[in-house]
Amino acid sequence: MSEDINTNEQTIRYEDDNIRHLSDMEHVRTRPGMYIGRLGDGSLAEDGIYVLLKEVIDNSIDEFKMNAGDRIEINIDDQLRVSVRDYGRGIPQGKLIEAVSMLNTGGKYDSKAFKKSVGLNGVGIKAVNALSSRFEVASYRDGQVRRAVFERGQLQSDVTEKTDDENGTYIFFEPDNTLFINYQFHNDFVENMLRNYTYLNTGLAIMYNGRRILSRHGLEDLLKDRMTNDPLYPIIHLKGEDIEIAFTHANQYGEEYYSFVNGQHTTQGGTHQSAFKEHIAKTIKEFFGKYEYGDIRTGLVAAIAINVEEPMFESQTKIKLGSLTMSPNDGVSINKYVGDFVKQEVDNYLHIHTDVAEVIEQKVKESERERKAMAGVTKIARERAKKANLHNRKLRDCRIHFSDAKNDRKEESCIFITEGDSASGSITKSRDVNTQAVFSLRGKPLNSFGLTKKVVYENEEFNLLQAALDIEESLDTLRYNKVIVATDADVDGMHIRLLIITFFLQFFPELVKKGHVYVLQTPLFRVRNRRTKIKNKKVVAEADAKTEGKKTDFITRYCYSEEERINAIQQLGPDPEITRFKGLGEISPEEFAGFIGPDIRLEQVTLHKNDQVQKLLEYYMGKNTMERQNFIIDNLVIEEDRPEDVYE
Template structure:
């Protein structure tokens, strides 16, 4: 009877509950379905960059179909303007092409055979999520102009005569109510455009007056991105619908840059997996020796780009390829890449014996090191397995990067803290679904110049490696963000350096792929009876004092442990501030580590003295 009573009082489900959303309203209600995360431009995968990329993809597709060799990109005060010199959107359908779902030229494979764009969704999503959106198309001396706001048309011109060259102009301003307080970072845009240039040799992209152009494709990409010394000249091979470039360095692990139809697939996919398997198999067969694939691929830095018909990506953001086949009637991706690598790499090694000799020595050195630490790694794995169920250092979360999907997957993170007080505050404040905590006992070992044997011999490093699940590479990384959370004092800074040294020394791809961050926590709390303001710098503190009036109460936080769990909840929740740890293209890992973590050279002493900042000690 109770069940019947409950049901009779529940909400009714009638015709009135069935809603048809008009135009692009669905995109505005569920933006994550179309562009992934939102964000404010702090991170390179935030939605505002996806909007720019979606419009740019259409211009790139025009170039790839042989139309126009220049694209102009301007970003100023949050507004993006992109002009290409392709064929221009057909004038009669221009408005529909940017505002009506399931309308686009990419359903017709004759017009766009190997495009990046998917079913014309991208530009409509940009339109829907922009406070202002303008499009102009120029074709054979005629043009059309239209303006929109939040996906709804506000003005449309009739056909007009024009002297403009063929092509399309799109200008949009992301909606600040959706992308709150967003700001474009030029370095992220430049990185994106640089990749487009590498993948489209002969295309000039002009961004705010700066020109991006590549003559040598993936060869240029590796030359610009490798941060360790190449052991032999980069091997660069091209075929129809495929291009690869690779070399070995003295760094640990593997590093890949993969692309499909000019799109950077930062999370890899079927093509990257196929290349990894093919390169190891081909090299093993060339030497005709019993080699382990881990030894063959250790230190490998490679780029692979393929063109396929009707690519299937795992999400609208197109960062991971799901396609199994090159085209509707073509071979599998695995066979297509495998056949090319087998033939071309084998031929190259036969013709370039000096490179093949260096490669063989590198593989043999990796094998020697692996065998030398085999006993240590076995014991370490057993130890890590035993403590994993009762690992006091790790407070795990429920959602992991390697087994979840969608936004939850992106939000998975682990805080690496020092000491029990700091880890205690974070543990009590965290979101147990997506936030894990790993507690260090004290200062970790300086791993600079040491071999990977130390990772297994040092219990703390071994347990951290096991927690992150990166022993075999970062493909199965358990957390999207690895966050170093230390005090903002001299000891805390030193621990940050030691951890970053560990990652750069043994897992550089973790840093290069943008997974390592520094947690910013407030230095000061300024408050009166009505309001509390947390300040992350001396400038913010001075502004807070001005705002709150005379004689506010002021506290200087000397360590994370001094911040109560109730307060800490704000600093690791929606208001979290993270600084990504990045490597500039010109940075050499070996040089950086030698400078910061090597012997205390006069150069480093001079650097420390010149950059020393002494802060006043503030108390209540």
């Protein structure tokens, strides 16, 4: 059997020996994206190393859910190497090797040993094994321990011996740094993940690098920790069989949801979250006998967690639930199950706690009044945005969007918000038109702090930006996974950055809280020197490798900090040529392509549990001028120019 494949250059033979069979571990290493979504270096919460950590912890959580072990010990050494020890039943020792190295092998297929588990596909721990330079597993059962060591998925040793340790499982892994380039675990992301586990598993104690993480009140604790505005009434926390909800209202725009299935944080929601949104609004409307769903949900902050037998997720990373029923056997729909619980429990609560019902109605009335007050403005603005979308000169759109349900690359979609034509021109010419859009601001946007949402519709730029993102109603229709603020690295650029972030925090806080907003990091300096002046052969060799053998007169380093500049000078000296980039418009499209390509540097805009949004905005963007002036005066540092700070 053979065929010829015709290309522009030549005809390539297609023979039997072109057909390859990969082992389980080889397949994971060859196609890691199928198993963990993306690689990355740990600088973003969705990077692959956190998926590896989660896959290991999920197995320990499943033990807790089966009433086997109430503590988990997790250590991360030097932000590189991970160990996880639980005190559950321990992996059955006779099948230990198969359980961690053979795909489609596991103990969760028949739901006898594990009910309502997250990991049902027999894939997760095998992916961790395959993608780690070193992987160790030990199963402790009844005075005996079996230990196995792997390197990049290949078994190196297998020993069984006696032990006095408690039953359970120990996993150690070190992600392969040839795949996860320059990776490191960030404590903020790890702690957020671990806290989510404790919220969903009250009574579970997680020891992280010697520090205890515990939740006593479940989803109520989650909302208290995550809310950045004070609740208008005490958090309503209700529990049932296989379902738990918590909610309140705050003085903020938009809606904010946290949803979980079997302990898995479904960051993109799914059928359970949609059901909750529908029925919480419906129940409150029926209780009062009036009001619109949108007015009821404005300012709502809520969390829902359900347990489902054999859940179906939309990808291996399990961030959106696709299941329609609570169990494949009973046929009870998730929508009905959630709806019945919310209808009964929330309605009962409001009848008993009439003081809370009064506060909710007051909030709904305020939202209704504001909506009606700007109804005329909204209609005009929507018509204007609709016309602009047909030929929006501010938006250079891309082909793939985050809202494209079945596109494998939808999570790559992003939009750069730039200032001025020169900056947007460079990005537009160098971007990937499939996944990267550009929205160009005219200049400094309006400071929206303290203004009502009416300004979103009255201000043309804000209205067009809202329309481009498609977030007027909710984040469910968000068109870009990453909203990237790309401004100059100077005082004016920083001010514009703050104004844009203020706009999002003021009117669309969930966009920030869900981790969609980023700041583009661009180099401050270009340091280069002629190849003939550079003595270090390693530097020259590295430069040649990056240019794929196409020799150039110069070897160039782009530096994002003063430290990187100094290191580049030491590498490329003597007398290198140093250029200080004053704005994005000064960077050529050819150079810019490298800064927004696979090696793009992004800084995620995050909010911590102690951040009070309104207080932050009032301090930095409000009218307390003297307070800010005094702070600046007290912290002002004046540095004299050094001779080496003179750039060509």
